[in-house]
Amino acid sequence: MKEDYQDRIDEYLLKRMSPEDCMAFENEVAENQELHEQLSFTEEVRHAMRSRNEKLAKMEEWEKETESKSRLSKRRLYYWVSGIAALFIVGFITISRYLSSFDKGVGTEYAQTNLVQEEESADIEKLLAYNKYSTALEKINREIETELHEISFGPGCAEDEGIEIIDSCTPDTVCIIDDIDIKDYSRENSKEEFREESREKSQSRLTYLYWLKVKALIGLNRIDEALPLLEDLRRDSEYGLQADSLYKLLKR
């Protein structure tokens, strides 16, 4: 194998020769056995390299396609599993809420009254926390009015509805009002108990509202209005101690 032969062979095979040179080269190949063998060998190497590299390129492309398909199918599987899990969770929450509301029994919708009151208190407390004393005071006064009406002018809607529940209770129904299972009491006792319970709750709520009112008045710097309320609260209420401390502080 000769190196100078190789250069001309390469030029000939890669078509880098002029047509005249090509013809001259072909004539030389026909007469030179060694050149002829080297040309054949180089042609075979070129053919083998092309064949091999074309196949390698195709195989690489197929591998990439397979990999990307596999990634896509893994992603799809992930989405399916996530979707099913999400449906399961939503369904579980919905069903458990439905079952828990059903289990509370006939009195649930009426126990909502307590829930509304709690929400109102939370709203008032929020207003006080954000120093919105005027708005808080307005709300407090409205709530106080409602409670006073409940206490002073006889049974309110909630109490009437509560009595209705007691009347509609049968051994087969679940009768829970304000977290009290009244089934154990006789019908008349239950009504009396319920009335008493309602009044006590209203009184307690009123005390709480007055305590909030004190805070709102202090926030508005209306100390003269707050002091009488504090005097009442000091006497045997659940806010007695706090009211007493605050009273003494303001009085200094």
Place this chain on the structure above:
Amino acid sequence: MRYSEVYFVEAVYKRDHAVERALYDYCKHYFDNHYKAVFFRGDKDKAEIFQEAFITLWEKIENRKIYVEEGVLKGKDGTPLVGKLTTFLMSIARLKYLEWTRENLHILSDEELLRGEKTVEIKNASQDDSSDEDMLEIIADCISHMSKRCNQILTLFYYKEKTLDDIMIKLPTFESKNALKTAKYKCMETLRKSAQEIYRRNLNI
């Protein structure tokens, strides 16, 4: 879609690209499930062995070394293939593994080395079966064992048809065009000597 092995050979010979792909998937699936009966290597080596084995099989089909006659797969001397195309693939893979073992003695464990000594004998014996290989097949086989450097140079020159100037840019370790030309010539010379030695050995058997 499932094809018969007869259909695979006929269609691949006619350069049907879709069937080429199907054959690749078919062989890969079989290889992945059965290679452990032949050798234990990591994923990278296993992939390399499969690649070489599949290329060999593919080229044998293209060069009519494996062909279909009257609905039967035939191989050497027109005799029907013993076993399936996939079995033939695994036998090629086994030989490729033996070659790989010889080239990678330095990374084999003691156990593998002991196994390797026996397999070299098998390899030498199995070369008896390659007497019908023509020069082109021998060259293709030698190319698969070429050094990485030679592979790069010859691929760029003869497959991608780059000029020496372009190759110097891609392979900046060559300081001059003459150095590159000399290296290319040496690669060709090594290839020629290896191929001729194998060809003569085949003729002598």
